[in-house]
Amino acid sequence: MAFEPNTLETMQLIKELTSIPSPTGNTEQVLAFVENYLKEAGIASTRNNKGALLVCIPGKDDTKQRMLTAHVDTLGAMVKQVKPDGRLAINLIGGYRFNAIEGEYCTVETSDGKRYTGTILMHQTSVHVYQEAGTAPRDAKNIEIRLDAKVFNPEDVAALGIGVGDFVSLDPRARIINEEFIKSRHLDDKASVAILLTLLKKLQQDGEVLQYTTNFLISNNEEIGYGGNSNIPAETVEYLAVDMGALGDGQTSDEYTVSICAKDGSGPYHYGLRKNLVQLCIDNGIDYKVDIYPFYSSDASAAIKAGFDIVHGLIGPGIDASHAYERTHRDSLYHTEKLVYAYLFSEMVK
Numbered sequence: 001m002a003f004e005p006n007t008l009e010t011m012q013l014i015k016e017l018t019s020i021p022s023p024t025g026n027t028e029q030v031l032a033f034v035e036n037y038l039k040e041a042g043i044a045s046t047r048n049n050k051g052a053l054l055v056c057i058p059g060k061d062d063t064k065q066r067m068l069t070a071h072v073d074t075l076g077a078m079v080k081q082v083k084p085d086g087r088l089a090i091n092l093i094g095g096y097r098f099n100a101i102e103g104e105y106c107t108v109e110t111s112d113g114k115r116y117t118g119t120i121l122m123h124q125t126s127v128h129v130y131q132e133a134g135t136a137p138r139d140a141k142n143i144e145i146r147l148d149a150k151v152f153n154p155e156d157v158a159a160l161g162i163g164v165g166d167f168v169s170l171d172p173r174a175r176i177i178n179e180e181f182i183k184s185r186h187l188d189d190k191a192s193v194a195i196l197l198t199l200l201k202k203l204q205q206d207g208e209v210l211q212y213t214t215n216f217l218i219s220n221n222e223e224i225g226y227g228g229n230s231n232i233p234a235e236t237v238e239y240l241a242v243d244m245g246a247l248g249d250g251q252t253s254d255e256y257t258v259s260i261c262a263k264d265g266s267g268p269y270h271y272g273l274r275k276n277l278v279q280l281c282i283d284n285g286i287d288y289k290v291d292i293y294p295f296y297s298s299d300a301s302a303a304i305k306a307g308f309d310i311v312h313g314l315i316g317p318g319i320d321a322s323h324a325y326e327r328t329h330r331d332s333l334y335h336t337e338k339l340v341y342a343y344l345f346s347e348m349v350k
Contacts, residue, residue: 003202003338003341003342005198005333005334005337005338005341006198007330007333007334007337008179008330009198010194010195010198010333010337011176011179011182011194011330011333012176013194013197013198014174014182014184014187014190014191014194014333015174015176015182015184016033017030017033017034017072017186017190017193017194018172018174018184018185018186018187018190019172019174020033021076021107021109021167021169022072022073022074022169022186022220023073023074023075023076023077023093023094023167023168023169024073024074024075024076024093024094024220024221024222024223024224025073025076025078025093025167026076026109026167026169027051027072027073027220028051030072031047031051031052031053031072031218031220034053034072034193034197034218035053037197037201038053038055038197038200041200041201041204041205042204043055043200043201043204048230048231050220050221050227050230051220052217052218052219052220052221052227052231053217053218054215054216054217054218054231055200055215055216055218056213056214056215056216057200057203057210057213057214057215057216058209058210058213059209059210059211059212059213059214060209060210060211060212061211061212061213062213062235063235064212064235064237064348065212065213065214065215065233065235065236065237066212066213066214066215066236066237066238066239066240066344066348067214067215067216067217067232067233067236067238067239067240067310068196068214068215068216068217068239068240068241068242068340068344069216069217069218069219069227069228069239069240069241069242069299069300070189070192070193070195070196070218070219070241070242070243071189071192071193071218071219071220071221071222071223071227071228071243071299072189072190072193072218072219072220073219073220073221073222073223073224073227074094074169074170074185074186074188074190074223075092075093075094075095075096075170075185075186075223075323076092076093076094076167076168076169076170077090077091077092077093077106077167077168078090078091078093078164078165078166078167078168079091079108079145079162079163079164079165079166079168080140080164081164082154082157082158082162082163082164083144083154084153084154085152085153086147086151086152086153086154086156086157087123087144087145087146087147088108088118088144088145088147088157088162088168089140089144090120090140090143090144090145090168091140092140093223093224094223094224094323095223095323096323096324097138097323098138098139098140098143099138100323100324100325101120101143101170102120102121102122102138102143103119103120103121104119104120104170104171105117105118105119105120105170105171105173106118106119106120106145106168106169106170106171107168107169107171108145108147108162108166108167108168109166109167109168109169110160110161110162110163110166111161111163111165111166112161114160114161116147116148116149116160116162117147117148118145118146118147118148119145119146119148120143120144120145120170121143121144121145121146122136122138122142122143122144123136123142123143123144124136124142145168147160147162170185170186171185172184172185172186173185173325179330180329180330181255181327181328181329181330182327182328182330182333183325183326183327184325184326184327185324185325185326186326187244187317187319187326187327187328188243188244188319188322188323188326189222189242189243189244189316191244191316191317191319191328191333192242192243192244192316192317192336193218195242195317195333195336195337195340196216196218196242196340198337199337199340199341199344200216202341203344208345210344210345211345211346211347212348213235214344215232215233215236217231217299219299222243222298222299222302225297225302226302226306227299227302228241228298228299228300228302228303229299229302229303229305229306229308230306232303232308232310236308236310237310237311237348237349238273238310238311238312238313238348238349239300239303239308239310239311239312239313240273240300240312240313240314240315240340240343241298241299241300241301241312241313241314241315241316242315242316242336242340243298243299243314243315243316244259244316244317244318244319244322245258245259245261245289245291245293245315245316245317245318245319245332246259246291246293246296246319246322247318247319247320247321247322251291251292251293252289252290252291253289253291253318254289254318254332255317255318255319255320255327255328255329255331255332256287256318256329256331256332256335257287257288257289257318257331257332257335258281258286258287258288258289258315258316258317258318258332258335258336258338258339259288259289259290259291259315259316259317259318259332260274260277260278260281260288260289260290260291260313260314260315261274261290261291261292261293261296261298261313261314261315261316262274262290262291262292263292263293264292264293264294264296264297264298264301264314265293265294265295265296265297266296266297266298266301266304266305267301269300269301269312269313269314270311270312270313270349272311272349272350273311273312273313273349274290274313276346276349277313277315277339277343278290280339280342280343280346281335281339283342284338284339284342286335286338286339286342287331287335288335288339289318298314300312300313300314301314311348311349315336315339315340316336317332317333317335317336318332
């Protein structure tokens with residue numbers, strides 16, 4: 001059926017979502033935003049014990065069900081140590097590298113909700129002082145947070161309320177460029193969350209009935225491997241993760257098409273579902289690429305590892321510079337949204 005996504009609206013929603021700090025383990029604020037978005041659209045949601053959001057859209061067939069997921073949790077860090085000079089050592093949350101965050105602005109949130117800004121820097125940053133400024137390893141020993149506060153020692157830091165285990169979020173620096181590109185940290189996976197939210201809103205407004213009862217999970221622990229491995233109804237046959245396509249040398253995916261994953265680090269995705277997704281693209285004029293992501297896993301693969309007897313798949317917009325300062329184009333969002341919509345009204349794998 002004909003459907004034209006309002007991609008600029010989706011991009012604005014992505015920008016809103018990325019502006020809300022949500023490192024894995026501290027996602028309440030963004031989940032409350034999503035919960036309120038759904039409520040204003042007239043869509044009921046519930047929480048599981050992990051804090052993730054669940055939405056059930058009844059369909060004509062309740063005996064066979066689908067599940068779609070996207071995740072709001074992002075990469076981040078925790079305070080590991082307060083150093084003698086008042087700088088903060090950090091421990092990373094999620095799979096990324098220290099060099100990807102060197103020079104980034106950040107926010108430290110204390111256990112009582114106070115927030116302090118800072119900058120993530122090499123200890124040996126000044127080229128006028130440190131001969132090894134350009135060659136020293138970018139690692140947990142050398143990377144630290146310089147707080148935007150007058151601190152000289154651990155006692156000064158403690159007086160601010162900052163301590164070990166406090167969450168650190170990275171500034172997203174979200175920008176929409178000429179209504180074409182959106183670049184920001186945390187497009188993984190807030191781009192896909194925005195896509196699912198806009199489609200849920202459209203389904204509610206149009207009153208269209210899906211072929212199969214479909215459950216949506218907005219998960220909050222994907223970056224550490226177990227966001228989507230529970231709360232899967234026994235009637236679920238197909239499970240589709242909507243995440244990101246990884247770009248780089250040897251990849252077919254780009255910033256202008258929807259990426260369909262054939263295999264990632266967890267192994268191949270269901271061949272029949274993958275072929276169905278490709279056929280939906282062909283039938284609906286959706287630009288797509290099939291790809292393999294060698295160092296990747298998803299909520300769908302987490303569900304498989306948890307032992308669920310499901311057909312699993314993975315699609316998403318092509319995201320450049322994944323787990324760093326990411327970027328995608330409105331075309332990729334458009335084609336991803338078109339594919340998800342077409343999938344919701346399609347027949348299941350035979």
